[in-house]
Amino acid sequence: MSIQPNQFISGLEKQLDLQNLSFQSNAQGNNNSITGNCNANQSFNIFQNRMSGQSNGKMSIDSVGYNPNLIAGLSGIGGADALNNISPDKSQNSIRDPYRNNSLYPSQIERKTIGGMSNIENRLSEYQDQLFDFGLQNQRCSLEDTLQMTANRNSQFQNSSYLSNQIYQSNRNTNGGIFGRFSSQVPCLNSMYNNNFYSDDKSILQSTAANQPLQPQSYRINVNQFGFGNPQYIPTQTVASTQMQSIIGESALADNVSMGTQNNSASAMSLEVQNFEKALLDQLEQPNRVPGDIAEQFAITSSTNQVNYPSSASAPNPNFYNLSAQAQNVAQSQFRFASGLSAGNNAVPLLSVAQSQANLLNILNQTSKANINPETTNIFSSDAQTLKLLQQQQQQQQQQQQLQRQILLSSGSGMVDIGGMTFGNVNQQQLLQQQLNGYQHASKSTAASVGPGLSQLPLFDNMPMVNVKTENVGENEGNDSDKTEKGGQKEQKEEKKQTGSTSYASITRGAAFSTKQEVYSDDIFNSLLNPFEENQDRQLSITNDDINNKFQEKMSLTSNIGINRSLNINRDTKKENESLNFNEIKQEKESIGGLSDLGSAINFQNNNNMFNISGFNSGGNLSIQRASNLTNFKNNNRTTLISRLSNATRNSDLNRISFPTFDYDQKQFLESNGIPRDQHGNYIIGQSNRSSAMNSESLMQDEENERKKKAEEIIACNCGKTKCLKLYCVCFQQGLMCSDQCRCTDCYNKIAYLEERERAIKAIKLRYPDAFEKKVNFLPELARKIEDAERLDADLELQNQLLAHKKGCNCKKSACKKKYCECYLAGVKCTYLCRCEQCQNGKNDGPENQGQHINIEGQNFVDQENYNKGNVVSIKTQNNTFGNIKLEVFRPNQQQQFITKIERNSNQQHENGGNIEDQRIINMENDDFNGEKLNHSRFTYSELENHYTQRKKQKNNNEDMFDSLSQEKQQIDQFDQVFNTGNSVNQQNQENTTDDQNNNQRQSELTNEDIQKIRAQQEQIYHEHQQQQLQYMRQQQLMNNNNNNNNNNNNNFNDFQNNKTEEHDLKIENNQLENNGFDFNSFNQNNNQESVVVSRKNMQFINMKRGATDDNDFLAN
């Protein structure tokens, strides 16, 4: 505790000696006492407040700061998760964090990715910050600088995906250089690789597989598996995984062999966790201890900022000064959870004492300003007022920074801000003026634009000027037609060049001045790359005064299009304007911003009249923009990068990060371990308990078992995000509805959702017409090659062998001998239709042309001629939603497949004249959907949900109507009874009939007045009913109209008609009874036949009256 008494501000009634403050829990743990030299009561109150503060929902530990480890651990570095949009506003988050017992993501968590395109936003702001800092520090930020910084960042990664090379690491790295755990996929740092933080040891690898380059066993790094990057998990000693030990023997125990996996109890990871746990427990057992440092405190603090107790504990852990009653039922701490520690002993200190006291001191320091009474103020971070003050301070600082940034990044002339377009927009200016004391912000895109691949360069006052060849100014060198038309000029140019009369005009690097050819000429580009070499005057020198003055300058500018009018540079503006065709906006005082301003720069830009400076490709929809520097870089390096990828040393062919795990001579291993082979020479490896489909000795037995297994096999899914309406769902894929065996959530693959389900089926069938067909079929060309046709007919086994997966598989890592492989899953051999690698499922049988033939009973079939020619052997296809087909063409002896596509709008004409794809859809509509027009082939979940809600609503309406009708009928009956009887009473009163004494009795009580009342009531009811009916019919009509008029509207279904729904319902019922055509697993299992019949009777009546179906209609009985 290093609190200095003299740090307390004066004016406090009492000074607390925090130096000797300590805590002690009593036995019950319900009250804490505080001993020391302080005023115990006051301190107690303070700290009690503070205690409750942790669970009272106010600001708490999150606001103080997360352990970066935990932030990283929570925040999903992996690219994919970034799209989950975890909100900093906890209340907005609906997403559950699997690493925190599926609790909601807390606030203050930013999910940022390292990898993947989804990282763009993060990268920009981060990079922007970096550049800004750089600019402030070095007083310059040239293109060279930006490129260098980019390269620096990229060089940290082993990821050689050329797209990924643009990706910057998220803040995780900058915040202490720590990768989190529990992230998915992470770029691989060079240092990690070089220092062998991973599971493999390069040297061992090399010694076991001499002269072999590192080959990735797994291309994907899963941070779950390794704690790499996190200093806590950098092992001092590593232990080989058992797998490695078994393969390479005792040497695996050497240092730096393997970090192993979490599951490996001998792995470094496990050891580390054990050590950690032990150390933690040791500490926890110290009596009356208080938490040591912040890390420890965080380590045992719950994710909810509440206080943890073990659920089994009868009383709070007396070791901690925790009083909160709410704290009794909190989840295991995230760190313990994350560390795989047991759930016990989770009693929780909150802030460390040191931190608490520091906070208190802080508050005390703030007291006079904030008018805080330290005796009653929660001294935890939940001190809202204090925080508010701090936040205000921060905001002011940020605003100041923002201003500086904006000025720094902006040109002296006021640069063109394509993204934000605020500069010339008077209204926006005024708005900003008010908001920011008159200062403008640079737009985000502008600020971000300092980097390559982005939009615009800012103009610094003394930033490198580009020397442009005057001969090019005003000329359109890059335009061939120009040259052709002006042959004379061309000659002139050549002459100029010959005479060496090239001269330069200085123009700025400002965005809009990125004229077509000049700026992008090699000379200029090179000069941009080396701005300080030849022209020392390019050196940026901005003083603080300059920055302060710049705003005034800027405000005096009313118009610019990026041409630096404020700089006195020598150039031919007339020619520039001609070249740029800027006539329309060359007048000064023209607005830049504002879409409504026809003369504005943005409007001009929208007309494709603006050009990009070298290397920047943003700035809107510039259809004739130049390729960005980055794009060029990619293009230029593509060959190299592709070859790197195809060599696949450490990089993935997927975007999952490459990394070697372990490589060994599999064959040697198999041989030396005496792994048996089958008659085809395949190694029989019993990992999967399923013998290979190629082991024909046991094939029959296998297949028999298979069939049995399949018969017993319950197809059930566990889908969570797709409503069981995508092919991901096994039930759906098999054309089945989900059953009660499924554990899916939010499932729409049920009868109640039949319409929505059919919608999904339509969409998918549009894409994959055979999506719900069998995936396996005979290969006719193979069958034909069996000479003995009669034998083929008779030989079921042979027929089975001729079955093949229609599309073939694409397995890379499972050797087609696990159920990952669709061929293996289907129980068929791989064929030449497959693109699998290292196939052990039959494709590689035979001595030659491995992978390009199929072996049947020892006989090879291969199109030798085409194979030898290197012709296409197999094509992987993937259909997209718009009828385009992505093709990956695999050719013999070609490592790199050729990727192309068939476009829907290609010139392929159907024989009857139409487009072949259009015709396919028309045919499908006619054949499979009774001529009904198929809508867009994509569907959204919300679309389905809306549709279902609509139906449900409709159903409820109808139900109301039905009830109303029933009620009405009842009343009419009653009325008729009364009325008729009343008449008869009047007419036949004298006859004294004895019928219906009760009625007579009641009727006799009715006066004429009563009857009139009832009449009036009935009229009212009838009136209301009429209105209702009218409304109902209008609704129906509206729906039908909508439906008919919106064939292209995704939000409407063609069959969204009430009568259709009725048909569906009846059809369902019939089918349910006959158990024909639908899968009613879920329902029949719970319903005996009798109750179904009863249900049907009820349903028929109800369905005549109502329009829609509901789960309960089918399930209730």
Place this chain on the structure above:
DNA sequence: GAGTTTGAAACT
């Protein structure tokens, strides 16, 4: 049962 690996499906 929890965590990891996998390749097809989906998406842009």
Place this chain on the structure above:
DNA sequence: CAGTTTCAAACTC
């Protein structure tokens, strides 16, 4: 056009 990301199952220990 050429990828990246999502997904739920299969798999491992």
